[in-house]
Amino acid sequence: MSDWSHCFHFGVSLANQAAEIILTSFQKQKAVKLKSSPADLVTETDQRVETFLISAIRTQFPNHRFIGEESVAAGEALELTDTPTWIIDPIDGTVNFVHRFPFVAVSIAFAVNKQTEFGVVYSCVENKLFCAQRGRGAFLNGEPLHVSGQEDISRCVIVTEIGPERDDLALSTMTSNIYRLLRLPVHGVRALGTAAVDMCQVAVGGADAYFHVGLHCWDIAASAIIVQEAGGVVIDTNGLHFDMMSRRVIAASSASVAQRIADVIQVFPCRRDDEDPYSSVCGDAGACENKHV
CATH class of the missing domain: 3.30.540.10 (Fructose-1,6-Bisphosphatase, subunit A, domain 1)
Incomplete structure (x- = not known):
C-alpha cells in the first residue's frame, strides 16, 4: 500500500x-x-x-x-x-x-x-x-474521533438537508423522509446547511446518522472517510455499498441504524455524477427507484 x-x-x-x-x-x-x-x-x-x-x-x-x-x-x-x-x-x-x-x-x-x-x-x-x-x-x-455507536434508531439524532432541488418530486420526497423518521420515532432531525459538517457530526458522536439524496461527490467524499475511520458505517440509500458518484448516502453510528434508515426513506431520480450529462435522467436504475410510494 x-x-x-x-x-x-x-x-x-x-x-x-x-x-x-x-x-x-x-x-x-x-x-x-x-x-x-x-x-x-x-x-x-x-x-x-x-x-x-x-x-x-x-x-x-x-x-x-x-x-x-x-x-x-x-x-x-x-x-x-x-x-x-x-x-x-x-x-x-x-x-x-x-x-x-x-x-x-x-x-x-x-x-x-x-x-x-x-x-x-x-x-x-x-x-x-x-x-x-x-x-x-x-x-x-x-x-x-469516535462515533456514538448507537444501535437503537429510536434514540438517534439524525442529520439531513433539504438540498438545492426545488421540483415537486424532490421536495415531497425529502420532506416525507423527515416525516417518516420522526414517526419511527427518533429523538430529532437536524440540518446545518453543509453536508460535509453534517457528516462530521456523526464522526464526532454529536449525531447518530446522516442521509441525503441529490448531493455530489465533492460534498461527501472527504467526510465519508472521516466517518468510516471514526468507526462509523457509510452505505448507499439502497442498503448496499457506498459509491461516492451515486449521489446517495447514509452515514451512521452502526450498521443497524444505517440499515433502518435505508428501509424507511424514499429516493428520487437523480443522474449519477459520472454519467453522461446528455444521457437520460437516470442511467442507474437504483437512482430511479422510489420506495414506499
Missing part, C-alpha cells in the same frame, strides 16, 4: 490557507450568482478558493487530476479515474456563507484507484479541522 501522507499533510495545509480566505470575506457583502436553482449559489470567494487550491496542488503534483465543484459547474468533465485525484468543495455551505450562518467548510478528499485515501474538512467559523487517512483513524483538531 502506498503512503500518501505527504499529500495528506499538504492538503491539511491548504485547508488552513483556504479557511483564511473564506474568513476574510465571511462578514462582507457578497456578489451572488445562481447555478441550478435559487438555493444553489456561488460567490467570487467559492471560485477564488477553488482556483487557489487547484493551482497550489497542480504546482506541487503536476500529474494529479481534479474534480472541483466550481470547475464542473463551469463545464469541465467530471471523471474519476485510477490516477491520483483531488476532490474539492471550496465552500461547502455557500448559502450559509452568504447569510453569515456559521457552518461553512472547506472539503478536500484524495482518491487513488477510485478509493479515497484521505479526507480533510475544515469548519472555518468553528475552527474545527476534521481529518482522516485510510487505516489511521479520524481526528478533530488532533484529538481522536
Whole structure:
C-alpha cells in the first residue's frame, strides 16, 4: 500500500490557507450568482478558493487530476479515474456563507484507484479541522474521533438537508423522509446547511446518522472517510455499498441504524455524477427507484 501522507499533510495545509480566505470575506457583502436553482449559489470567494487550491496542488503534483465543484459547474468533465485525484468543495455551505450562518467548510478528499485515501474538512467559523487517512483513524483538531455507536434508531439524532432541488418530486420526497423518521420515532432531525459538517457530526458522536439524496461527490467524499475511520458505517440509500458518484448516502453510528434508515426513506431520480450529462435522467436504475410510494 502506498503512503500518501505527504499529500495528506499538504492538503491539511491548504485547508488552513483556504479557511483564511473564506474568513476574510465571511462578514462582507457578497456578489451572488445562481447555478441550478435559487438555493444553489456561488460567490467570487467559492471560485477564488477553488482556483487557489487547484493551482497550489497542480504546482506541487503536476500529474494529479481534479474534480472541483466550481470547475464542473463551469463545464469541465467530471471523471474519476485510477490516477491520483483531488476532490474539492471550496465552500461547502455557500448559502450559509452568504447569510453569515456559521457552518461553512472547506472539503478536500484524495482518491487513488477510485478509493479515497484521505479526507480533510475544515469548519472555518468553528475552527474545527476534521481529518482522516485510510487505516489511521479520524481526528478533530488532533484529538481522536469516535462515533456514538448507537444501535437503537429510536434514540438517534439524525442529520439531513433539504438540498438545492426545488421540483415537486424532490421536495415531497425529502420532506416525507423527515416525516417518516420522526414517526419511527427518533429523538430529532437536524440540518446545518453543509453536508460535509453534517457528516462530521456523526464522526464526532454529536449525531447518530446522516442521509441525503441529490448531493455530489465533492460534498461527501472527504467526510465519508472521516466517518468510516471514526468507526462509523457509510452505505448507499439502497442498503448496499457506498459509491461516492451515486449521489446517495447514509452515514451512521452502526450498521443497524444505517440499515433502518435505508428501509424507511424514499429516493428520487437523480443522474449519477459520472454519467453522461446528455444521457437520460437516470442511467442507474437504483437512482430511479422510489420506495414506499
